Amino acid sequence: MKRLLILGGMLVSALGPRAADRPPPPPSSPIAMIGDSITYQGDWTKVLGRADVTNWGIPGYTTGQLAWTFKDLLKQQPGLKVVFLQGGINDLTLGVPAERIYDNQVKAVTYWRAQGVIPVLQSVIYQADQPGTNAIIKALNARLQAFCATAQVDYLDLNAVLAEHDALRADMSTDGTHLKPDAYPRWAGAVTAELTKLGL
Numbered sequence: 688m689k690r691l692l693i694l695g696g697m698l699v700s701a702l703g704p705r706a707a708d709r710p711p712p713p714p715s716s717p718i719a720m721i722g723d724s725i726t727y728q729g730d731w732t733k734v735l736g737r738a739d740v741t742n743w744g745i746p747g748y749t750t751g752q753l754a755w756t757f758k759d760l761l762k763q764q765p766g767l768k769v770v771f772l773q774g775g776i777n778d779l780t781l782g783v784p785a786e787r788i789y790d791n792q793v794k795a796v797t798y799w800r801a802q803g804v805i806p807v808l809q810s811v812i813y814q815a816d817q818p819g820t821n822a823i824i825k826a827l828n829a830r831l832q833a834f835c836a837t838a839q840v841d842y843l844d845l846n847a848v849l850a851e852h853d854a855l856r857a858d859m860s861t862d863g864t865h866l867k868p869d870a871y872p873r874w875a876g877a878v879t880a881e882l883t884k885l886g887l
Contacts (some may be wrong), residue, residue: 709807715764717887719767720878722773724865725776727742741760741764761804770804772795772796775811778809789830807884810828849873
């Protein structure tokens, strides 16, 4: 049954990010980009140079809410081989403790592994001019990276290409949180390197 949520005054489908001007990917896509509006705003087909990728970014969703949609994604894309997990900034904005974000991401990794899909965990992206929030993000990312090292999960540090001095670069952002189009090729470079490593 299709679930609908009201987020920020907008009606959002829990079945996935299907904008009217974005055709759904074919049901043979082996790659999915999962995340919030930061993922959603990426033109992944263009920046990755391939058509076999699903954009499963859902604006306004927290890491916990994204987990509600995993079964829907798997139903739409039964041939999934790898998922790139992004999220966390909406949680922090809503006051969700970093501990819960960590737990949600660990559960996400566990879920996808149980489905035979390779999870790649991506760092929480810093904000611009938010030193307090960024200090929390830095500590959270350190925990997530340590978990990945122990659990043998690949981890992509997006801040290595999008941030400097523990803050999102101003020239990479439209509003201190969301990314400019020019930022996505940088992100895509890290994803492409990972896909090459995985033989995809």
